[in-house]
Amino acid sequence: MNDGINHLVRQLLFSVFLEETASEEEKCMDVKGFIHDSLEKLKALGIDAVIAENALVKSVLSMPADMLEDMEEKEILGLLLDNLAIGIREKETDELFCMSGQIYSFDMEVFGIEEMYTSFIEGLSKIVKDDFIFTDIEEDASRVDFESGTGIQTIRFQCNEKVCRYDANVEYDWFDTGMLTYMNQVIKECNTGKCLYVTSDGWQNCILFYQTEEWAQHFQELLGITLQMA
Numbered sequence: 001m002n003d004g005i006n007h008l009v010r011q012l013l014f015s016v017f018l019e020e021t022a023s024e025e026e027k028c029m030d031v032k033g034f035i036h037d038s039l040e041k042l043k044a045l046g047i048d049a050v051i052a053e054n055a056l057v058k059s060v061l062s063m064p065a066d067m068l069e070d071m072e073e074k075e076i077l078g079l080l081l082d083n084l085a086i087g088i089r090e091k092e093t094d095e096l097f098c099m100s101g102q103i104y105s106f107d108m109e110v111f112g113i114e115e116m117y118t119s120f121i122e123g124l125s126k127i128v129k130d131d132f133i134f135t136d137i138e139e140d141a142s143r144v145d146f147e148s149g150t151g152i153q154t155i156r157f158q159c160n161e162k163v164c165r166y167d168a169n170v171e172y173d174w175f176d177t178g179m180l181t182y183m184n185q186v187i188k189e190c191n192t193g194k195c196l197y198v199t200s201d202g203w204q205n206c207i208l209f210y211q212t213e214e215w216a217q218h219f220q221e222l223l224g225i226t227l228q229m230a
Helices: 002-044 050-061 065-070 073-086 113-131 178-188 213-223
Strands: 088-090 095-097 104-107 134-145 150-159 162-169 195-200 205-211
Touching: 002 050, 002 073, 002 213, 050 073, 050 088, 050 095, 073 088, 073 104, 073 205, 104 113, 113 134, 113 150, 113 178, 113 205, 162 178, 178 195, 178 205, 195 213, 205 213
Parallel strands: none
Antiparallel strands: 088 095, 104 205, 134 150, 150 162, 195 205
């Protein structure tokens, strides 16, 4: 009797193990397929990162299984865009894939408060390229109470030799999103036919594109993620 019970228990455990393994494999295949399709769609938009597919798949699948299980497709896409903007390295070849000239991603909770907007403008300059030249960037934190995490942080700079200034509201180490709107106003005044479009990675990174309205609409149609004008 005991042998029969033990055999039954082994069968049940084995069947559960097979179901879990199959589920993990299916999830793995789903993620690989989604990443492949997303990269093909990005390529159609002029962001050709197909060569980084293996590195991106490994990066996403290296996440904890329970976290990956709960992730929605838009969050996986957010991870892809983050990795492409910041840069992802293929371990086997040590090759770095980076699309920082087309995608800009940054954490809205910023390390280095006194220079957060300088870092932002420097990152932004990579995607606007030669359309805009930013010089003489200065940040004034003399009106910031760092202990209470409040105050005003003033950013001064020149954009194509035009003097610009923005007074950012301080809330501890969080980026003032009003700076995005201000920068878009500065950009739109130059009539390049492009402006800043923004989305989230699903966590707390802000992802920026400098593109035309037509491109932004095409992005939304292909990838199902809304881009908002900053």
